[in-house]
Amino acid sequence: MPAASTTDPALHASAFLSAARGEPVTHTPVWFMRQAGRSLPEYRALREGVSMLESCMRPDLVVEITLQPVRRYGVDAAIFFSDIVLPLKAVGVDLDITPGVGPVVASPVRTLADVEAIPDLTPEHVGFVTESVRALVGELGATPLIGFAGAPFTVASYLVEGGPSKDHARTKAMMFGAPEVWAALMAKIAGIAAAYLEVQVEAGASAVQLFDSWAGAVSRADYEQHVMPWSAQVLERIGATGVPRIHFGVGTGEILDLMGAAGADVVGVDWRVPLAAGIERAGGRAVQGNLDPTLVFAPTEVMLERAREVVEVGRTAPGHVFNLGHGVIPATDPDQLARLTDFVHEVSQR
Numbered sequence: 234m235p236a237a238s239t240t241d242p243a244l245h246a247s248a249f250l251s252a253a254r255g256e257p258v259t260h261t262p263v264w265f266m267r268q269a270g271r272s273l274p275e276y277r278a279l280r281e282g283v284s285m286l287e288s289c290m291r292p293d294l295v296v297e298i299t300l301q302p303v304r305r306y307g308v309d310a311a312i313f314f315s316d317i318v319l320p321l322k323a324v325g326v327d328l329d330i331t332p333g334v335g336p337v338v339a340s341p342v343r344t345l346a347d348v349e350a351i352p353d354l355t356p357e358h359v360g361f362v363t364e365s366v367r368a369l370v371g372e373l374g375a376t377p378l379i380g381f382a383g384a385p386f387t388v389a390s391y392l393v394e395g396g397p398s399k400d401h402a403r404t405k406a407m408m409f410g411a412p413e414v415w416a417a418l419m420a421k422i423a424g425i426a427a428a429y430l431e432v433q434v435e436a437g438a439s440a441v442q443l444f445d446s447w448a449g450a451v452s453r454a455d456y457e458q459h460v461m462p463w464s465a466q467v468l469e470r471i472g473a474t475g476v477p478r479i480h481f482g483v484g485t486g487e488i489l490d491l492m493g494a495a496g497a498d499v500v501g502v503d504w505r506v507p508l509a510a511g512i513e514r515a516g517g518r519a520v521q522g523n524l525d526p527t528l529v530f531a532p533t534e535v536m537l538e539r540a541r542e543v544v545e546v547g548r549t550a551p552g553h554v555f556n557l558g559h560g561v562i563p564a565t566d567p568d569q570l571a572r573l574t575d576f577v578h579e580v581s582q583r
């Protein structure tokens with residue numbers, strides 16, 4: 234099945250997909266990383282008594298949770314409700330998503346045998362994803378659905394550490410000290426991520442985002458040698474589908490050019506990097522970002538003034554998708570995000 238965006242002219246011409254392709258837009262498109270989730274009362278109500286993993290595997294819940302922020306804010310794109318560890322769970326890795334903590338892996342990966350024990354992903358592992366994406370694309374009409382996966386480094390960090398980590402010490406110890414195990418692990422995750430993204434695109438997602446949230450933990454030289462080749466493999470495989478590829482990480486100012494060169498169409502910029510510098514480093518690619526996610530806690534006029542600067546600088550890029558510089562913080566007041574969406578739409582009218 235061809236990507237829905239190639240057969241639906243209104244979807245193809247949407248502001249989000251146009252900006253991602255670096256084409257002219259009627260207004261700057263907006264969406265928010267983690268726009269679904271705990272900041273929304275309607276999400277918290279729906280999740281009552283349902284575990285995070287279960288909610289990701291039930292198409293009725295995935296569809297409803299994904300649509301909630303689209304209805305509430307009128308954002309220009311939906312992002313598939315899931316988590317970066319979901320494909321691992323689907324192939325049989327023993328893990329859970331613990332409330333207030335995040336992903337926890339029962340038996341952390343430390344040896345080549347541990348890596349080889351992880352099955353490759355086939356579409357049969359994630360039938361619920363195909364079903365959810367198809368249903369969503371039908372509901373969304375001309376609003377694009379962004380599929381996503383975790384990039385090899387970020388997913389490796391959860392597998393090797395066994396859970397969230399500040400310094401990623403064991404992960405980097407494997408990278409430095411056991412390069413053959415590291416390479417096998419990165420190749421394994423790259424294959425899973427690419428297959429998982431292909432399933433989403435095949436079912437109708439019209440763009441993808443590769444989240445390498447923790448790639449900022451490594452030096453530029455180590456990124457180039459030990460991380461980038463596998464992210465590039467994932468992006469190259471998805472390139473064959475023709476959908477725009479967004480590549481995002483946090484604290485990645487020093488490697489933004491490489492994240493673009495890895496095979497992105499849109500480079501995600503966090504809030505620490507001045508957007509103008511991000512545009513420069515993206516090397517002719519479109520950019521996404523980068524309002525500081527804590528600005529929602531400032532007085533509305535302060536938040537909007539900063540948003541205006543992001544929109545204005547964004548106009549100098551080949552394409553700009555407005556977003557926060559990282560995910561929505563759970564304590565965020567949804568009314569602030571509603572004001573922000575309306576404001577960006579209004580001030581960016583062409």
Ligand code: 1CP
Pocket residue numbers: 265266267268269270271285312313314315316317318330331332333334335336381387396397398444446560
């Ligand atoms: O609308 C959306 O964007 C929500 C869908 C979504 C996405 C894109 C979720 C739901 N998780 C993710 C990606 C994800 N998961 C990333 C990459 C994005 C980022 O950098 O924020 C990462 C690093 C994770 C791992 C993860 N899952 C964490 C972080 C832990 C750490 O290392 O600090 C946490 C807390 C989770 C759980 C999770 N995922 C998603 C939700 C709504 C939650 C909270 C679970 C709950 O309700 O109990």
